[in-house]
Amino acid sequence: MDLLRFITAGSVDDGKSTLIGRLLFDTKNILADQMEAIEKASKSRNDGEIDLALLTDGLRSEREQGITIDVAYKYFQTPKRKFISIDAPGHIQYTRNMVTGASNADLAIILVDARQGVAEQTRRHSLIASMLGIPHVVVAVNKMDLVDYSEDRFLEIAQSYQELAKKLQIKDLTIVPVSALNGDNVAEASPNMTWYTGETMLSVLEKVNVLSDQNLTDGRFSVQYVVRPQTDEYHDYRGYAGRIQSGTFRKGDRITVYPSELTSSIEKIELGGKEVEEAFASQSVTVLLSSDIDISRGDLIVTSDNAQPILSQDLETLICWMDDRKELKVGSKFNLQHGTSRTRCSVRSIEYRVDINTYEKIEEVEGLKLNDVARVVLRTASPIAYDPYLKNRANGAAILIDETSNVTVGACMVE
Amino acid sequence: MTSKIELDYLDQLEAEAIYIMREVAGQFERPALLFSGGKDSITLVRLAQKAFAPAKIPFTLVHVDTGHNFEEAIKYRDQLVEKIGAKLVVRYVEDTIKAKGLQEPTGKNASRNWLQTFTLLDTIEEFEFDACIGGARRDEEKARAKERIFSFRDEFGQWDPKRQRPELWNLFNGRIHKGENVRVFPISNWTELDVWSYIRRENIALPSIYFAHDRECILRDGRLLNNTPVIQPDANDQIVTRRVRFRTVGDMTCTAAVESDAATLDEVVAEITISRISERGETRIDDQQTEAAMEDRKKGGYF
Numbered sequence: 246m247d248l249l250r251f252i253t254a255g256s257v258d259d260g261k262s263t264l265i266g267r268l269l270f271d272t273k274n275i276l277a278d279q280m281e282a283i284e285k286a287s288k289s290r291n292d293g294e295i296d297l298a299l300l301t302d303g304l305r306s307e308r309e310q311g312i313t314i315d316v317a318y319k320y321f322q323t324p325k326r327k328f329i330s331i332d333a334p335g336h337i338q339y340t341r342n343m344v345t346g347a348s349n350a351d352l353a354i355i356l357v358d359a360r361q362g363v364a365e366q367t368r369r370h371s372l373i374a375s376m377l378g379i380p381h382v383v384v385a386v387n388k389m390d391l392v393d394y395s396e397d398r399f400l401e402i403a404q405s406y407q408e409l410a411k412k413l414q415i416k417d418l419t420i421v422p423v424s425a426l427n428g429d430n431v432a433e434a435s436p437n438m439t440w441y442t443g444e445t446m447l448s449v450l451e452k453v454n455v456l457s458d459q460n461l462t463d464g465r466f467s468v469q470y471v472v473r474p475q476t477d478e479y480h481d482y483r484g485y486a487g488r489i490q491s492g493t494f495r496k497g498d499r500i501t502v503y504p505s506e507l508t509s510s511i512e513k514i515e516l517g518g519k520e521v522e523e524a525f526a527s528q529s530v531t532v533l534l535s536s537d538i539d540i541s542r543g544d545l546i547v548t549s550d551n552a553q554p555i556l557s558q559d560l561e562t563l564i565c566w567m568d569d570r571k572e573l574k575v576g577s578k579f580n581l582q583h584g585t586s587r588t589r590c591s592v593r594s595i596e597y598r599v600d601i602n603t604y605e606k607i608e609e610v611e612g613l614k615l616n617d618v619a620r621v622v623l624r625t626a627s628p629i630a631y632d633p634y635l636k637n638r639a640n641g642a643a644i645l646i647d648e649t650s651n652v653t654v655g656a657c658m659v660e
Numbered sequence: 661m662t663s664k665i666e667l668d669y670l671d672q673l674e675a676e677a678i679y680i681m682r683e684v685a686g687q688f689e690r691p692a693l694l695f696s697g698g699k700d701s702i703t704l705v706r707l708a709q710k711a712f713a714p715a716k717i718p719f720t721l722v723h724v725d726t727g728h729n730f731e732e733a734i735k736y737r738d739q740l741v742e743k744i745g746a747k748l749v750v751r752y753v754e755d756t757i758k759a760k761g762l763q764e765p766t767g768k769n770a771s772r773n774w775l776q777t778f779t780l781l782d783t784i785e786e787f788e789f790d791a792c793i794g795g796a797r798r799d800e801e802k803a804r805a806k807e808r809i810f811s812f813r814d815e816f817g818q819w820d821p822k823r824q825r826p827e828l829w830n831l832f833n834g835r836i837h838k839g840e841n842v843r844v845f846p847i848s849n850w851t852e853l854d855v856w857s858y859i860r861r862e863n864i865a866l867p868s869i870y871f872a873h874d875r876e877c878i879l880r881d882g883r884l885l886n887n888t889p890v891i892q893p894d895a896n897d898q899i900v901t902r903r904v905r906f907r908t909v910g911d912m913t914c915t916a917a918v919e920s921d922a923a924t925l926d927e928v929v930a931e932i933t934i935s936r937i938s939e940r941g942e943t944r945i946d947d948q949q950t951e952a953a954m955e956d957r958k959k960g961g962y963f
Contacts, residue, residue, distance in 0.1 A: 248669040277936045315824065317805050318798045320851045327669045329849060341826055348828040456666055469682040474715035482714065488679040488830070517678075518713030527667060529678035529711070542686045567826050582831050585686060642829045651835040653825045 246322075249455060252331040252346045252379070254370040255356030260387050264356065264425035265319055265330055268447065271432035274321035316346040325451040335366055340601070340616035341567040343373055344656050348642070351455040352381040354446070359392045359422070363405045365602045372601050375413035376563060376618070376658065378638050380458040382410075383419045383449050390424040394437040412604060414635065419449050459526045463632070464492030464500070464548030465640045467584035468540055472531055484515065484531035485540055487585070490639035492548060494532065495523040499549040502540055503630030504556055508549060509534040526639075543586035545630045545640075554630040554640060559593070560623045561660045563634075564613070568647065568654035572612035573621070579654070581625055583643040589626040590645075596620040623657070634658035670858055677704075677846040678711040679830065680809060681793070684844050685711075685718045687834035688791040692749075692784075693719040694963060697733030698909040699866055700795030700847065702740070703855055706864055707846060708793075709744065719793060721746050724779045726753045726772040726911045728890045733909050736867040751783045771913040777961045781817040784841055791834065793844045794963050799851045800939065803955035809848050815839040817961030843963070852907075852939045853932050860925040872905045872923045883916040907932075907939055 255261035269275050275283075317332040333339075333346035335356075347353065353374040357367050367384075374382055384406055392398045399422045410418055421430055422441055429435030432447040444452070472484040494500075498511045513533040514524050524530045532546065540546070547553060566573050573592060581590040597606040598619040613619050634641030635658075645655030667675070684691045693708065695701045708717040721741060725734075741748045753772050756779040757764060765771060784792065798805045808824050810832040825833055834842050847855065859866065877884040878891060879898040885891055887899055891913055904917035905928070922928045954962075 246669055247666055248672050276938045278938055315806050315821065317802075318849070319805070320799045320849070345826045345828055349830075469679070470686045470712075472712055472715050476715075479714050486682050486711065488675060488682075515713070517674075517710035527672065527675055529675040529682070531713070580835070582833065584831075585683075639829070642831065644826075644828055644831045644833060646833055646835055651833070651837065653828070653833045656826070656828050 246325070246327055247455070248327045248329065249352065249450060249453065250329045250331060250350050251352040251354060251450065252333050252343070252350040252374075253354045253356065254333055254343055254347075254374070255335045255366070255387075259335065259356040259358050259366075260425045261335060261356050262332060264354070264385065264387065264423070264431065264446075265332055267425045267428055267431045268330070269319065269321050271428055272321055272323050272447065316342050323447070323451060328450065335370060337366070337369065337616065340369070340373070341565060341656075343370065344377065344565045344567075347373055347377040347379060348656065350377075350379050351458065352383065352450070352453055353379045354383045354385055357384055357386050357402060357406070359386050359388045359398060359402065362402045363409060367406070368409060368604070369601045371409060371413055371415070372599075372604060372618075375415055376565075378414075378635050378658075380455070381417045381419075381453050382415045383421060383446065385425075385446060386420065386422045387425050389422045389429060389435075389438065390427055394422075394429075394435070396438070396440040399438075399441070417453070419444070421446055421449065460491035460637045460639075461526060462492055463551045463637060464494050464498070464546075465490040465554070465632070465637065466494065466532065466546040467586070468542055468544045468546065469585050470542060471540070482533075483537070484533050485546065486529075486531045487546075488529045489524055489526050490584070491526050491637050492551060493523055493525040494530075494548060500534070501547050501549045501553065502538065503545040503547060503554060504628045505539065505544070506556075507538045509536045509538055511535070543584070545584060545586075547630070554632050556628050556630045558625045558628050560590075560625065560629065560631070560643075560657075562621055562623055562643070562657040563660060564619055564621045564645070564658075565656045566613040566615065566617045566619070566654065567656065568652065569615040570650075571647070571654070572614055573617075573655065574612040578648060580646040580648055581623065581629070581643050581657070582646060583629050583631060584640065586629070587646075588629065589648075590623045593622040593624050596622065620660075621657075631659045633660055670854065670861060673847070673850055673854055674707065674710070674858070676830075676849065677707045680832070680844060680846040681708050681711040683810075683832050683834070684791050684793060687832070688842070690787065690789050691719050691791040691793065692722045692787070692789040693717070693793045694780075694795070695721040695723050695737065695748075696795075696910065697723070697729065697737045697867060698795070699855060699859060699870060700797065702736075702864060702866060703847060703858060704793060704795050705740065705744070705746075706862055716745050719746075720787070720789075721748045722783060722787075722789070722792070723748065723750045724753065724776045724783065725750050726776055728772060728888075728912045730867070730869055730886070730906075730909060730912060732867040732869045736865075749783065749787065751779050751786075753779045755779075756782060771911060773911050773914050774957060774960075774962070776911075776963075777817070777957070780963065781961050784817065789841060790836060791842045791844055793846060795847060796845045796963060797850050797852070797855075798848050801954045803958055807845065807848070807958070809845050810834055811843040811845065812836070813841050813843060813961065817841070819843075819958045819961070821955065821959070853929070856925075856929045856932055860929050863925075867909065869906045869909060871928065872903055872920045874901060875904050875917065876901050877904065877917060884919070885916055886912045888912055
């Protein structure tokens with residue numbers, strides 16, 4: 246059984262938390278004591294109706310305000326798959342939280358209120374999903390019960406979403422009419438919308454193929470740690486520990502190390518202390534090389550026979566700025582963390598800012614404020630071996646860290 | 661050999677946890693692994709062994725002993741430390757209470773659970789630990805569901821849920837100033853069932869109290885507590901002997917047993933698979949107090 250990570254994006258009133266609650270409820274993943282706690286909390290707050298949204302609002306301030314502020318994770322499973330649901334806040338004020346949640350997702354559910362249709366927030370959430378390279382997008386046209394389960398209304402919304410999707414990079418799009426509150430087309434096909442012959446939400450989640458999203462050809466391995474037991478038995482043992490970001494590594498493969506560009510070949514691959522012939526993307530392994538070359542944390546090991554990364558100190562990036570205290574400006578300096586490497590960098594220029602609601606490019610930008618998305622050119626102190634983000638998510642992502650506060654202030658997607 | 665590209669979910673969770681462990685070793689100078697003798701921290705030790713094999717694990721094991729632990733868990737701890745050749749630091753809540761003149765909670769359901777925080781923070785200061793790995797999981801409790809994998813704590817050990825660092829992709833930011841620390845939760849994305857399934861798959865030995873045995877218990881408000889001198893029964897409590905096992909192993913004063921005949925790993929996994937009550941809901945008395953009990957404890961520096 247495999248694992249699917251999906252994010253749900255929608256605004257305060259779109260019923261996002263209700264949809265997650267409904268998925269958990271219909272797949273029998275809410276336990277008796279949790280249900281009791283929700284019932285108790287619902288009674289003290291609302292008109293007594295059981296509020297499934299209370300399942301995901303974990304912090305006191307969220308419950309008080311009735312909104313999701315931070316990303317919440319929920320875990321459930323069906324006989325077909327394990328799921329990690331990432332519930333992200335949809336309000337523009339929390340764009341950075343949505344970007345955070347989207348960074349690890351294989352699929353995005355974007356909620357649209359059937360009464361309102363494609364709205365500003367739909368455009369925003371879709372842009373973020375596309376920018377973060379989420380391969381699968383499912384648009385849930387919610388609250389169909391409030392538009393009399395009208396097929397015409399659904400088709401109208403579906404058409405306007407498809408128009409919008411053309412401007413974005415969405416590889417796989419599905420649009421489903423639902424009522425999260427009543428459970429129509431969530432886990433069960435709706436008796437109220439017999440005109441809809443597509444899959445239910447749950448069925449889409451269970452069937453989507455995520456394996457084909459991974460880059461399984463270009464071998465990339467960021468060295469996290471050098472294992473040296475320094476015991477009599479393992480006197481000369483020197484293993485490079487890391488997680489394969491993409492591609493496959495096999496015993497005997499020729500490899501190139503970046504940024505040094507030294508070459509060697511793989512003598513041995515170990516998985517949890519046991520030798521294996523080959524290892525592939527997302528496995529954590531230890532690699533031993535046939536020759537003694539200088540490698541340390543932060544270096545990137547690449548299979549020599551596939552496409553090579555770009556080695557450069559000048560990075561064209563799309564940045565989502567996340568700091569509410571300082572602005573990003575030309576000349577600002579940061580620590581850039583890419584894979585396991587860290588280097589200083591400075592902002593060369595801000596090419597343009599993207600209005601995340603209208604997708605307009607705004608030029609002549611002075612500085613970036615919290616939640617701004619912009620194309621920014623960075624210059625790093627030492628060269629970075631990267632791949633364009635949309636080609637290789639794992640090796641094209643980086644974060645900016647403030648040098649004095651140590652806070653993560655920016656998400657970078659290298660172009 | 662055939663190519664098996666698709667990873668099973670347990671393999672994925674294991675790979676992620678090992679990656680996180682290695683980030684700790686790579687980013688910090690004095691990392692510790694908080695070890696309670698419970699199944700989650702035992703799982704962490706196995707993951708750490710796999711992450712750094714054939715070398716020893718590069719973390720000091722730290723146990724905050726409330727003095728109310730199950731002796732089976734303590735015995736297990738000492739044997740494990742000996743077997744893997746790890747360094748163990750034990751600090752006692754009793755000592756902190758004396759040194760700091762702390763007020764012990766009294767009354768029914770009194771527990772030293774919260775007082776552990778003081779001992780933990782002192783221990784972090786004493787050894788200048790910059791990272792503490794813990795076995796908390798997001799499925800356990802709703803405040804935990806919001807916490808980062810690398811969870812920043814200020815110089816007072818406090819968690820500020822409103823100012824958490826964004827955590828993007830698998831890029832963990834462990835940069836801190838001296839005196840601050842990061843709590844790291846490698847099995848954040850595991851559920852209780854995942855932990856048990858992993859223990860079964862790896863055939864990891866556990867303290868005997870996790871399996872069904874006959875035990876004299878205090879029956880209080882429908883819960884079975886260990887009959888021990890540290891818990892004072894009152895007029896409403898009954899002393900009963902039942903066949904039980906523990907679903908979580910913490911401080912005896914706030915950990916309840918469940919009635920069970922599951923005596924093997926297979927039987928325990930089967931039982932948990934069909935259980936309709938959550939782990940903390942069934943066994944933890946400390947979370948029942950208020951809706952935000954865990955959130956408040958964590959803000960104060962708790963695990």
